[in-house]
Amino acid sequence: MSTTEETKALVTVRGLTKHFPVRGASFGKPAQAVRAVEDVSLTVAPGEVLGVVGESGSGKSTVGRLMLRLVEPTAGEVIFDGQNLGALGPTALRKFRRHMQMIFQDPFASLNSRMTVGDALMEPLKLHLGLKGRDAEDQAVALLEKVGLSTDHAKRYPRAFSGGQRQRIAIARALASSPRFIVADEPVSALDVSVQADVLNLMQNLQQELGLALLFISHDLSVVEVITDRVMVLYLGRVMEVARTEDLYDNPAHPYTAALLQAAPGYTGESRQILGGEIPSPIAPPSGCVFRTRCPFAIAECAQTIPILRELSAGHYKACIRDDITL
Amino acid sequence: MPQRDTSLAPAQHVLSVVDLKTHFFTDAGVIKAVNGVTLSVDEGETLAIVGESGSGKSVTGLTVMRLLGRTTAKVVGGSIHFRGRNEENTDLLALSEKAMSRIRGHDIAMIFQDPMSSLNPVFTVGDQVAESLRVHKGLSKRGARLQAIELLRQVGISEPEKRVDAYPHELSGGMRQRVMIAVALACDPRLLIADEPTTALDVTIQAQIIDLLRKLQKELRMALIFVTHDLKLVKQIADHVAVMYASQVVEEGPVDQVLANPRHPYTRALLDCIPSRRDGDGNRRTLKPIPGTMPNPLSPPDGCRFHARCAYAQPECVAIEPELQVVEGKHVTRCIRWQELAL
Numbered sequence: 166m167s168t169t170e171e172t173k174a175l176v177t178v179r180g181l182t183k184h185f186p187v188r189g190a191s192f193g194k195p196a197q198a199v200r201a202v203e204d205v206s207l208t209v210a211p212g213e214v215l216g217v218v219g220e221s222g223s224g225k226s227t228v229g230r231l232m233l234r235l236v237e238p239t240a241g242e243v244i245f246d247g248q249n250l251g252a253l254g255p256t257a258l259r260k261f262r263r264h265m266q267m268i269f270q271d272p273f274a275s276l277n278s279r280m281t282v283g284d285a286l287m288e289p290l291k292l293h294l295g296l297k298g299r300d301a302e303d304q305a306v307a308l309l310e311k312v313g314l315s316t317d318h319a320k321r322y323p324r325a326f327s328g329g330q331r332q333r334i335a336i337a338r339a340l341a342s343s344p345r346f347i348v349a350d351e352p353v354s355a356l357d358v359s360v361q362a363d364v365l366n367l368m369q370n371l372q373q374e375l376g377l378a379l380l381f382i383s384h385d386l387s388v389v390e391v392i393t394d395r396v397m398v399l400y401l402g403r404v405m406e407v408a409r410t411e412d413l414y415d416n417p418a419h420p421y422t423a424a425l426l427q428a429a430p431g432y433t434g435e436s437r438q439i440l441g442g443e444i445p446s447p448i449a450p451p452s453g454c455v456f457r458t459r460c461p462f463a464i465a466e467c468a469q470t471i472p473i474l475r476e477l478s479a480g481h482y483k484a485c486i487r488d489d490i491t492l
Numbered sequence: 493m494p495q496r497d498t499s500l501a502p503a504q505h506v507l508s509v510v511d512l513k514t515h516f517f518t519d520a521g522v523i524k525a526v527n528g529v530t531l532s533v534d535e536g537e538t539l540a541i542v543g544e545s546g547s548g549k550s551v552t553g554l555t556v557m558r559l560l561g562r563t564t565a566k567v568v569g570g571s572i573h574f575r576g577r578n579e580e581n582t583d584l585l586a587l588s589e590k591a592m593s594r595i596r597g598h599d600i601a602m603i604f605q606d607p608m609s610s611l612n613p614v615f616t617v618g619d620q621v622a623e624s625l626r627v628h629k630g631l632s633k634r635g636a637r638l639q640a641i642e643l644l645r646q647v648g649i650s651e652p653e654k655r656v657d658a659y660p661h662e663l664s665g666g667m668r669q670r671v672m673i674a675v676a677l678a679c680d681p682r683l684l685i686a687d688e689p690t691t692a693l694d695v696t697i698q699a700q701i702i703d704l705l706r707k708l709q710k711e712l713r714m715a716l717i718f719v720t721h722d723l724k725l726v727k728q729i730a731d732h733v734a735v736m737y738a739s740q741v742v743e744e745g746p747v748d749q750v751l752a753n754p755r756h757p758y759t760r761a762l763l764d765c766i767p768s769r770r771d772g773d774g775n776r777r778t779l780k781p782i783p784g785t786m787p788n789p790l791s792p793p794d795g796c797r798f799h800a801r802c803a804y805a806q807p808e809c810v811a812i813e814p815e816l817q818v819v820e821g822k823h824v825t826r827c828i829r830w831q832e833l834a835l
Contacts, residue, residue: 220694221665327785357544357721362765363781384694387724387767391779428699430724431768439703440696443664 174208175378176232176346181205181241183227183402187448199447201227203402204241206474209346212376216393216410218386218425222444224402225382229348232380233265234258245346263293263342270351272331276323282309282334283319286341293342308337312367329360333367340371346378353388365392386429390414395480398422401447401455404474408481418483421456423492454485462490505532505575506683506715507556507600512570514548514555523789525551527739528570530816533683533732538709538716540730540747542723542762546786547736549719553685556717557602558584558592574600577682598628601676605688607668611660617644617671618656624678643674648704666697673704680712687719702729723762727751732822735759738787738797741816745823755825757802758782760835796827804833 171177182205184198202224209215217225230236232243234250243250245265253261269275277285286305290296296304306316312333323331332352339347352368353361369392372379383389389396389410396413398406398421406419417423424440426432442459445451451458457467464487472484514526526548533539543549554560556572572584576599584592604610612620621643622636631639637656644652647670660668669689676684686705690698706729709716718729726733726747733751734744735758743756754760764780784801787793793800799809808828816824827833 220696329785358723358762358765359544359782361781362767362779365767366779366781385767386695391767425695428695430695430698430702430722430728431766439699441700443666443697444694 170208170210173210175211175213175246176209176380177244178205178207178228178232179242179244181228181231181243182239183224183231183236184239197448200450201402201447202231202238203450205399205402205404206241207397207404207407209378209380211345211378212372213395214372214379214381214393216389216396217380217382217399218384218389218396219399220384220425220444222401222447223399224447225399226350227402228399229267229350229380229382233262233267233348235267260293263289264344265346265348266339266342266344268332268335268339268347268349268352270354272328272335272355273323275335276331276338278323281320281322282314282326285323285334286319286338289338289341304341308341309334311340311371312337327360328356329364332356332364336364336368336371340375344377346380348380348382350382351384352381354383354385361388368392386414386425387431398425401444401450403455403471404482404484405456406481406483406485407474412478412481416481417492418477418481419456419485420460420462420487420490420492424459462487505534505573507575507717508532508571508573509552509556510571510573512552512555512572513568514551514560515566515568516564517566518564521790524739524792525565525789526555527792529736529739529741531734531741531744533715533717535682535715536709536713537732538718538730540718540720540726540733541736542720542726542733543736544721544762544786546738546789548739549736550687552736553602553687553717553719556584557596557600557685558587558589559596559602574683594628597624597676597681598679599681600683600685601679601681602685602687603669603672603676603689605691607665607672607692608660610672611668611675613660616657616659617663617674621656621671621674621678624675628679640674640678643678644671646708647671647674647677648700649674665693666700669693669697669701670704673701673708677708677712681714683715683717684709685717685719688721689718690725691721698725705729723751723766735762738792739789740797740826742798742826743824744816745819745821749820749823754835755819755823755830755833756798756827757804757833757835758798761801761803804829 181202183202184200187197187199205228217228219225231238283305286308287301290301290304305319309318314333353364356364381393393410396410397404400421405421417426427437428440440459445458453468453470454472457463466486472486474482474484476482509529509531512526512529516523516525529552541549541552555567567585574582574584576582618637618640621640625631625636625639641652641656644655649655649667649670690701730747733747734741737758743750743759761782767779782801787797795810795812796814799805812828814826814828816826818824819830
């Protein structure tokens with residue numbers, strides 16, 4: 166990423182890497198690791214929505230968790246508004262968390278079933294903002310209204326709500342501490358299409374109204390196109406392509422991006438090439454370009470070196486050595 | 493207004509479901525999960541049943557397979573006729589459990605969303621494909637194994653000679669779904685019911701499985717019922733589509749006609765919820781969610797089930813329970829205003 170992007174950024178990620186050790190390795194064998202994320206660098210500007218797409222096992226969720234320091238990186242750093250998160254001690258980190266929140270996929274699992282919605286919303290208000298009693302209650306109600314629910318919902322338990330309503334509550338809870346950055350990991354994937362549209366609109370409106378920076382992780386390319394400003398494509402823990410959303414969808418430069426777009430059920434273009442095979446094991450990723458084993462354009466050189474992420478045009482980067490192919 | 497002619501001899505279709513009613517008798521009351529569904533599918537044809545959670549689409553499939561537990565679920569009306577290999581027309585609801593189990597997995601097969609829970613974890617995939625061949629086709633152990641390897645090859649599993657001895661947990665989600673398809677196809681069924689078979693898979697793998705299903709269907713001339721929540725997939729795989737809402741079919745017809753010229757406000761609304769490409773100027777399309785929620789299945793609304801969420805509802809929509817009406821040819825809709833609405 167260029168330095169000008171970094172100076173504008175709210176969140177800057179440099180060389181982020183995460184290897185999970187594999188348990189159960191027997192004696193005498195070398196210790197193995199799942200290489201979930203390899204050398205990922207990115208920036209998110211204030212008020213910007215960055216999409217992260219890729220198949221299962223591409224490392225997109227791990228990137229989100231690393232950025233909030235919910236898991237410790239093997240290497241690399243995350244800088245939030247000038248503050249290196251890795252340098253924060255446990256207490257300082259806990260305090261710092263009010264600036265960055267997360268929304269999960271499954272609203273049935275992410276809310277405490279024994280806590281009323283009002284209490285669930287007041288908890289972060291008390292913890293992060295120090296609100297008490299009446300103030301906290303008023304603020305909780307204000308949050309509910311912000312996400313399209315009403316005062317009398319506060320006394321109910323999560324089980325009384327539908328999936329879409331629960332996701333609204335999860336959003337309200339994420340907003341409680343007035344964060345500036347939210348990681349949303351597949352926030353609409355568990356919802357029916359009609360409800361999905363509703364929650365997406367809500368997220369988009371709130372994001373714009375509050376000027377939130379958002380990392381939007383999804384496997385659904387059509388959803389990502391609607392809500393994001395820029396998109397990053399991951400494969401086997403590595404960045405394949407980054408571009409402004411229109412650029413990426415109109416002119417994908419990496420064969421993997423093109424393959425993903427063509428596999429989407431709504432694809433209408435003429436040349437539809439179905440990608441064969443499956444994502445390889447992250448324990449022993451292919452040498453050179455990790456995508457080469459499934460890439461229809463792979464040549465011998467692709468196995469030699471790991472392609473660097475190069476800028477093709479302003480803000481459009483790809484990690485592929487071949488410029489002589491038409492996608 | 494012309495109403496749909498359901499008197500057509502059911503014998504002409506591979507499967508013909510007429511006015512099916514499957515109700516669940518729960519402590520809280522009666523849930524009419526499927527309430528008057530009429531569907532048919534012919535040889536070599538794909539019918540997609542599309543709807544949101546709770547629309548009754550899966551229960552319809554399970555009723556045809558007679559896989560619903562007898563404790564709470566009951567078929568209280570309608571008929572399901574199936575034309576088997578010998579061209580004999582059978583009323584599936586009248587069959588004994590034993591006779592049904594001969595048809596199930598042999599003449600009619602089903603695949604589900606989650607292949608991990610439908611495959612048995614303690615048997616190899618080869619055993620599971622072979623089991624069906626031994627039970628229904630009476631093949632020897634050796635013969636069944638060889639046939640199983642052939643089937644695994646047919647569904648696109650590489651090195652089937654090795655994979656035949658693998659256990660389900662050793663395979664990826666896409667591979668497991670291929671194994672499920674191999675199990676389903678083992679006896680060369682006339683009808684395959686696929687209930688959200690690609691929902692748990694990545695898009696690239698989904699595209700592979702859809703491609704495979706289409707190819708196999710063409711080769712084997714099966715009738716295919718594809719249950720899904722995804723209208724975009726319907727376009728790719730189906731000839732006919734039935735849109736279900738709150739236990740009823742609200743619109744049905746050839747895919748091209750229904751999707752290009754929907755004649756029910758719910759179908760239109762579903763299409764409008766789908767995020768699509770930006771317009772020519774690069775502007776984001778705003779999504780139009782459907783207001784409100786699915787009606788409570790214990791007490792569905794009077795009149796048209798969709799009236800409370802419908803932008804075009806009028807007083808008569810609450811008063812009259814609409815019947816399916818013919819739009820054109822095989823295209824039918826359950827909306828009394830279909831002729832006047834510009835959807």
